[in-house]
Amino acid sequence: MTDLPTPEAPLRIGTRGSPLALAQAHETRARLMAAFELPDEAFQIEVIKTTGDRILDRPLKDIGGKGLFTREIEEALAAGVIDIAVHSMKDMPTLQPDGLIIDCYLPREDVRDAFVTLDGGSLADLPAGSVVGSSSLRRRAQIALRRPDLKLVEFRGNVQTRMKKLGDGVADATFLAMAGLNRLKMHEVPRHATDTADMLPAVAQGCIGIERRVTDDNAARMLAAIHHAPTGMRLNCERQFLKTLDGSCETPIAGLAELDGDILNFRGEILRPDGSDVLTVEGECPVTGGAALGARLAQDLLDRAPEGFFDWRT
Numbered sequence: 001m002t003d004l005p006t007p008e009a010p011l012r013i014g015t016r017g018s019p020l021a022l023a024q025a026h027e028t029r030a031r032l033m034a035a036f037e038l039p040d041e042a043f044q045i046e047v048i049k050t051t052g053d054r055i056l057d058r059p060l061k062d063i064g065g066k067g068l069f070t071r072e073i074e075e076a077l078a079a080g081v082i083d084i085a086v087h088s089m090k091d092m093p094t095l096q097p098d099g100l101i102i103d104c105y106l107p108r109e110d111v112r113d114a115f116v117t118l119d120g121g122s123l124a125d126l127p128a129g130s131v132v133g134s135s136s137l138r139r140r141a142q143i144a145l146r147r148p149d150l151k152l153v154e155f156r157g158n159v160q161t162r163m164k165k166l167g168d169g170v171a172d173a174t175f176l177a178m179a180g181l182n183r184l185k186m187h188e189v190p191r192h193a194t195d196t197a198d199m200l201p202a203v204a205q206g207c208i209g210i211e212r213r214v215t216d217d218n219a220a221r222m223l224a225a226i227h228h229a230p231t232g233m234r235l236n237c238e239r240q241f242l243k244t245l246d247g248s249c250e251t252p253i254a255g256l257a258e259l260d261g262d263i264l265n266f267r268g269e270i271l272r273p274d275g276s277d278v279l280t281v282e283g284e285c286p287v288t289g290g291a292a293l294g295a296r297l298a299q300d301l302l303d304r305a306p307e308g309f310f311d312w313r314t
Helices: 019-036 071-078 137-146 159-167 178-183 217-224 229-244 287-304
Strands: 011-015 043-047 084-088 100-105 113-116 131-133 151-153 173-177 191-194 208-213 253-260 263-271 278-286
Touching: 011 019, 011 071, 019 043, 019 084, 019 159, 019 178, 019 208, 019 217, 071 084, 071 100, 071 208, 100 217, 100 229, 113 159, 113 178, 131 159, 137 151, 137 253, 137 263, 159 173, 173 178, 178 191, 208 217, 229 253, 229 263, 229 287, 253 287, 263 287, 278 287
Parallel strands: 011 043, 011 084, 131 151, 131 173
Antiparallel strands: 084 208, 100 208, 113 173, 113 191, 253 263, 263 278
């Protein structure tokens, strides 16, 4: 039996404070409200500022990597300050702190990257010498591979901050996630959706994961009611691929698992940070074998990589 939250004893939902993070927390709350016929007063959204949100003037790889967007939230969850935590899964390390687990995913949004300019043109339209801003090593390496004639600069901040930087002329173009633009209903932002055949997304891009304490059976039962199994199957493959490669936001890695009936298809790639080389891999398996497929294909890349290819991991 599940003890449901009440306005007097609400379920506390932890999140970052950006507009996108809040939209994801609100979506989680809405799905729980619908599943259990609860009022919004039965939930309390707690904003937790992370190190990654506070330090915006340096690349992520220089200040600690992916955990910068999750550490304080996970500390609050472990301490019982919040009951569940809502995360963008592409920000999540593949290893979780002892006592915490993510086994609930919401339906995945558009996985594609959005190429954003003030006029909505495509990457191919951008003149040689133009400046592209991005903080993602994966995107920077992919652009350097495809358009070595462009200039790449560091570009951090939320959607609103990045759009202001474009307007101020800091860069001519940037990349955002289509999922984020859709969740924020920012249909006015000029964008060109980049086909995944041309540019593979980050592992778990477009996916919301909800973390809980392993011992919290009540939260487990509530989250099971909103878990989207197909998304979980896809992420089992993608995150195992990333884990086997020892990937983080310091590593130019891309990967995408897709379902075709009972078959899971996966494509992945690793790049040198300067875009001078790329190794690709693909395979398929029954949907239940995604984690094993991700590990096998990652190991294939490790075995095929020339000497020195993984120097950026040290």
